[in-house]
Amino acid sequence: MARPKMGRQARRVKGGSVSGGVRYSGGRMRVAAVFHTGLTVSDLDRSIAFYRDLLGLELVTQWESAQPYLRTVVGFPEAELRIALLRLPGAAAGVSGHHLELLEYRAPRGARGDPRTCNPGNAHVAFMVHDLNQAYDELRAKGVRFKSAPVEITHGRNRGAKAVYFLDPDDITLELVEPAPRPG
Numbered sequence: 001m002a003r004p005k006m007g008r009q010a011r012r013v014k015g016g017s018v019s020g021g022v023r024y025s026g027g028r029m030r031v032a033a034v035f036h037t038g039l040t041v042s043d044l045d046r047s048i049a050f051y052r053d054l055l056g057l058e059l060v061t062q063w064e065s066a067q068p069y070l071r072t073v074v075g076f077p078e079a080e081l082r083i084a085l086l087r088l089p090g091a092a093a094g095v096s097g098h099h100l101e102l103l104e105y106r107a108p109r110g111a112r113g114d115p116r117t118c119n120p121g122n123a124h125v126a127f128m129v130h131d132l133n134q135a136y137d138e139l140r141a142k143g144v145r146f147k148s149a150p151v152e153i154t155h156g157r158n159r160g161a162k163a164v165y166f167l168d169p170d171d172i173t174l175e176l177v178e179p180a181p182r183p184g
Contacts, residue, residue: 036085036099037125041170042112044082044104050169054142055127057086057100064106080106100125115171124165124173132162132178139166147173153180 041047044062051057062084071079082104091097115122129135132150140146147165160180165173 034098036101038101038103039125039168039170039172040103040105040110041168041172042104042110043169044084044102046169047102047104048084048086051086051100051102054139054144056089058089058091060085060087060099076105076108078107082106112170115167115173117165117173122173124175126163126175126177129176129178132164132176135176136164150176150178 039047048059048062052059062082064080064082066080070081071077074081084102086100086102087097113119113122117124136146136150145167147167150162150164153159153161153163158177158180162178164176166176168174
C-alpha cells in the first residue's frame with residue numbers, strides 16, 4: 001500500500017514531524033484525561049436552556065468571573081465571563097466526567113465566525129443516543145435545525161451506526177450518534 005503524501009505544511013523528520021513550524025516528537029508530556037469541552041456562546045441563559053431542557057444535560061454550576069488568572073488563561077486582560085458547567089445526568093464529577101463548559105464573554109464581545117464545518121478551527125461535539133430517529137423527530141418538532149435526516153454509517157469502524165449533525169442557538173455544530181447494534 002502506498003503511503004499518503006504529506007501536505008505542504010507537514011513533513012516527516014527523524015524523531016517526529018514538523019507542521020507549521022512546530023516539532024511533533026516523542027516526549028514525556030501525555031494527556032491524562034479529557035477535563036471538559038468549552039463552547040463560546042452569545043447568550044448563556046439561552047444556551048443553558050438548550051443544552052439542559054432540550055438535550056437533557058444537567059446544570060452543575062454557573063458563575064461570573066473577571067479573575068486575573070482567567071484573564072491570563074484566555075489571553076484577554078479585560079475579560080469578563082459568565083460560565084456554566086453541564087454534564088450528563090449521573091456522570092462522575094471532575095476529570096473524565098467530561099463536562100460541557102459554556103462561556104459567554106461579557107468583555108471583550110466577540111464576533112460570530114463562519115460556522116461551516118469545513119473551516120479549520122471549527123469543531124463539533126458528538127452525543128450518543130439509543131434511538132436516533134426518536135431523538136431527531138423530537139428535537140426537530142421543537143425547532144432544532146438539522147443539516148440532514150439521520151444517515152447510516154456504511155463504512156469504517158462505526159459501520160452500522162447512525163449519525164446526524166444539528167446546530168445549537170449559536171450555530172455550533174453538534175452530532176447525535178446511535179451506535180451500531182451489537183451482534184448476538
